[in-house]
Amino acid sequence: VTKEQRPDLSEHLTCAHALADASAAAILPYFRTAMAVNNKAKGRDFDPVTAADQAAEAVIAKYLKEKRPEHGIVGEEFGNHQAGARFKWVIDPIDGTRSFIIGTPMWGTLIGLLDGAEPILGIMNQPYTGERFWSDGSASFMSAPALPSPTRLATRRCPILRDAVLASTHPDIFAPGPEREAFTRVKTEAKLTRYGGDCYAYCMLAAGFVDVIIETSLQPYDVVALIPIVEHAGGRMTTWSGGSAAGGGQIVACGDPALHAKVIDLLAG
């Protein structure tokens, strides 16, 4: 499918913004309340699912099934609705659930759209701060209460790892052994490492304040919305081996494509 054959994306983008608005209204009443945190995982692992996730899931699924009945839906809380559809919404109601439950604003609602296997637009919505980051398929933008109008996002130049700010959600996500060693090789060279970002870090990379993000064990719904935001701001986002990031797994994003090539080499060892 080429851009020429693709229907006008503006209608899809309007739908994505409507989903962001509706999910924000569903989620915010639960933020910083002593909501029930269910524990999906067995034993000592902690995988919280909050009432907020479920409330957002319900409004998103209802909206899409009514307004876009021919589209598929993919997500942790959604399963895989209409897996054969050409257009599939890939959604994480709360990316960064751990940040959500500790009361910080380092979480967001991820709303992405696939055309076949290709992420074509995406939104990261942070309803507490009122910030929204998105790509319309050709550029990336942010809006915020402090901004008079949406601002174009652009990554910054940073071709050298020694000058780079590295972000990752948590050091413990990397399996001991080769995976952790690969991360450590990059971390050791980088200027500064920050943890705790989740989806927020990718938006800060698109905005030109973070240079490289390295993660692992990601799901498609963790990344599909973010890929257009990063790439249409000038960055590169792939798997550690340079393939499409849309399937998740081991992910590397860089604001500067020249840095991306070097980091891929360093991760490979």
Place this chain on the structure above:
Amino acid sequence: VTKEQRPDLSEHLTCAHALADASAAAILPYFRTAMAVNNKAKGRDFDPVTAADQAAEAVIAKYLKEKRPEHGIVGEEFGNHQAGARFKWVIDPIDGTRSFIIGTPMWGTLIGLLDGAEPILGIMNQPYTGERFWSDGSASFMSAPALPSPTRLATRRCPILRDAVLASTHPDIFAPGPEREAFTRVKTEAKLTRYGGDCYAYCMLAAGFVDVIIETSLQPYDVVALIPIVEHAGGRMTTWSGGSAAGGGQIVACGDPALHAKVIDLLAG
């Protein structure tokens, strides 16, 4: 000095809020701009001082020298002005400078007041989100754009470490050897660990969403403002050996005093 001998704190609290307002106006124009980041540290260490720090320092020092000429000022950017004064303002214009420079809101302005060696009131101001956390010396509060009026902060009950959410700024702050082993003993038992919080994490502890914070190598200006906020919300904040936290160093804060006693024991080994 007993509470009875202490002058009414409300005038000092008004001064603290005025400093928060003035510093916010000085800092915000620099947030998420490509401001010059000076590197104070030699070699590979990265210790950023931004133009925002310096702008906030200037307005705070000017205000205090005019309105409270008899008071001392302590802080990274201030040195130690009038070290012999009974009342000393202990100030960090931007606590969480690394979060500031990567564009996330996990930083704040810390404004504390010592009466002799005792922290008697404190503010953590987050001007980008519009959130303010403070203690008036007998209770703790927060205000935010989403709240119709200031809300009383209260820590949550969590007497058992296995149920606790642990926060710390960065795993690499702990020196390899006994210090890192002590942190790891607590981390291994805790339910969940989050990094990247700085002052914001202490406020989330005061609000009942984080249960334990463990840090090291802190300065007085990193902690003095936070001690009244944590303690008047029902928490305990001390050094790892249980002494006054006001001097900085190795710090442990817990929302539940019963948990604090257990964490102190575990840190001691």
